[in-house]
Amino acid sequence: MVRTPSFDKNGMKKGAWSPEEDNKLRAYIHRYGHWNWRELPKYAGLSRCGKSCRLRWMNYLRPNVKRGKYTKAEDDLIMELHEKLGNKWSAIAAKLPGRTDNEIKNHWHTHLKKRIKENQSTFELKQKAIQISQSLANLELQSHESPRSEINHVTDEFGSKDVNDEIYQQILESSPLSSQELSSSDFSSSMTPDYALLSDKNWVGEDSMSSSESFEESVRNFWIEPAFEDFSYQQNEFSSNLAEGESMFPCFLDHGDDSIEWFHQILEELPGK
DNA sequence: AAGATTCCCAACCGCATTTCG
DNA sequence: ACGAAATGCGGTTGGGAATCT
Numbered sequence: 001m002v003r004t005p006s007f008d009k010n011g012m013k014k015g016a017w018s019p020e021e022d023n024k025l026r027a028y029i030h031r032y033g034h035w036n037w038r039e040l041p042k043y044a045g046l047s048r049c050g051k052s053c054r055l056r057w058m059n060y061l062r063p064n065v066k067r068g069k070y071t072k073a074e075d076d077l078i079m080e081l082h083e084k085l086g087n088k089w090s091a092i093a094a095k096l097p098g099r100t101d102n103e104i105k106n107h108w109h110t111h112l113k114k115r116i117k118e119n120q121s122t123f124e125l126k127q128k129a130i131q132i133s134q135s136l137a138n139l140e141l142q143s144h145e146s147p148r149s150e151i152n153h154v155t156d157e158f159g160s161k162d163v164n165d166e167i168y169q170q171i172l173e174s175s176p177l178s179s180q181e182l183s184s185s186d187f188s189s190s191m192t193p194d195y196a197l198l199s200d201k202n203w204v205g206e207d208s209m210s211s212s213e214s215f216e217e218s219v220r221n222f223w224i225e226p227a228f229e230d231f232s233y234q235q236n237e238f239s240s241n242l243a244e245g246e247s248m249f250p251c252f253l254d255h256g257d258d259s260i261e262w263f264h265q266i267l268e269e270l271p272g273k
Numbered sequence: 274a275a276g277a278t279t280c281c282c283a284a285c286c287g288c289a290t291t292t293c294g
Numbered sequence: 295a296c297g298a299a300a301t302g303c304g305g306t307t308g309g310g311a312a313t314c315t
Contacts, residue, residue, distance in 0.1 A: 003284060003308055014285075015308090038300065054301075055284065090303060105304070106282050 013047045017056055021046060025053055026061050059100045066098030070107060078104060079112055 005015035013021075028044035034057065037050035046053065059065070070078075074096060081092045089101035089108075096104065 016283075036300080050300085051286095052284080058302095059283075087304065101303075102283080110281055 007047075010049075011047065012049045012052075014052070017060075021048070022056070022061060025057060029057060029061075055102075059102045064098050065100060067103075070111075074099070075112060078108065079116070082108065082112070 003015035005013060005018075008014055024044050024046055028040065032043075034040055034054070037054045040046075040050055041048045041053050044053070048056075077096060078092060081095055085091050087105075089105045093099055093101040093104050
């Protein structure tokens with residue numbers, strides 16, 4: 001985990017610090033302080049450059065440097081501060097007593113960034129599901145006139161021809177034109193499966209909804225975002241969770257003209273609202 | 274058991290900013 | 295005001311440990 005010690009062209013030692021070196025540096029600074037990092041190693045009896053000594057002291061030897069596992073409170077604070085400040089590690093470290101900027105940076109890259117990414121992709125996937133549902137709802141309204149061309153118009157934006165055909169079939173099968181219309185009292189029950197997807201435990205809530213973008217903002221944004229190019233993949237992944245023969249958007253397909261209200265209802269009920 | 278891969282973190286490097294003469 | 299040196303910061307890397315195949 002540590003670099004093999006070596007010497008640079010000036011004869012300065014590089015790489016991992018030995019306990020003896022640590023002791024020399026610690027003892028010197030305790031006695032004289034760090035008045036000049038460049039000169040310090042010479043007087044402390046170290047074959048290190050000043051920069052290396054400074055780093056070793058600041059990140060490891062300095063008193064009160066806290067090591068070991070991060071608490072949830074610390075993680076939350078780092079994520080919150082990172083959202084506000086970006087990669088200003090020293091500014092973030094200033095708010096976490098005992099933690100160094102280097103350590104926080106490492107922790108971010110190895111743990112927290114990953115967590116945010118995961119949460120974000122879940123969030124985006126679900127946003128896109130809503131987007132498609134909305135588009136299909138609009139189609140439903142228009143399909144009384146020229147269903148096939150309109151469906152192609154929207155689905156072409158989202159995915160391959162195969163996907164279009166599949167969606168087209170689903171719409172045809174589920175359309176009020178070809179199937180029974182449900183009464184409005186059936187609305188909530190048929191909505192549940194989709195909404196469950198939106199509000200399950202993986203939903204970006206609590207610590208996972210950590211980006212500075214509020215949910216409302218996200219929703220606003222996706223209406224003006226260009227069509228997503230990776231939809232076919234996401235749709236496959238998304239729909240693979242569905243039982244065979246189950247539509248991805250049964251509620252929309254079942255409710256025709258009620259779809260817009262349904263969509264607004266979802267927005268009202270979403271976590272973070 | 275052993276080789277390959279991934280994870281993790283201490284330390285390095287280069288650049289920006291601050292300080293000093 | 296200016297240039298050089300010192301310091302600080304953030305991105306990147308090296309390599310041991312842990313995990314996987």
